[in-house]
Amino acid sequence: INTYLSVIDRSDDALKMLISYFESVEEDTIILIYGDHQPMVDKSFYENIYNKPYSEFTLEELKEVYALPYLIWANYDLNEDAAPAETSNCYLSTILFEVGNIPKSTWLNMVEEYRKEYPIVSTVFVKEADGDLKTKDSILKDVTLKNNLLKEYQNYSYGILYGLKE
DSSP: HHHHHHHHHHEEEEEEEEHHHTTSSSSOEEEEEEEEOOOOHHHHHHHHHHHGGGGGHHHHHHHTOOOEEEEESSSSSOOOOGOOOOOGGGGGGHHHHHHHTOOOOOOHHHHHHHHHOOEEEEEEEOTTSOOOOOEEEHHOOHHHHHTHHHHHHOOOOOOTTTTSSO
């Protein structure tokens, strides 16, 4: 924890230097900075915070542990309303394009549709559009999802991987 906290201070200084530099650049520039999870510390740290064993954490508590902090900065006006308070790293590219007013590809438009249905997807849980949190396993067992949206997402991903789609 001490190491993490001391490195945060250095990271803040480096971020200030980076932004200071790009504030004076004339070319439109956008910066996305994110952490793909909360600090990787021993589970006992979280158990002390929540005062219970990690195995008993609720999905809401796990959502806090797996939160994705991010920052989007630009030297031009952004569409800040397009930046959700909560998201997953798989959606950062489409959010970046939306916030930066950058035209999206067919792929990113598809990812955006997926994000509307499932605003947060992690290795442990999924948040649905209505705000319900479900385990990842329960979502993957959902026949409707597997036969429609997820299947389409997987097929398109495969196509991009092998150069079959844009």
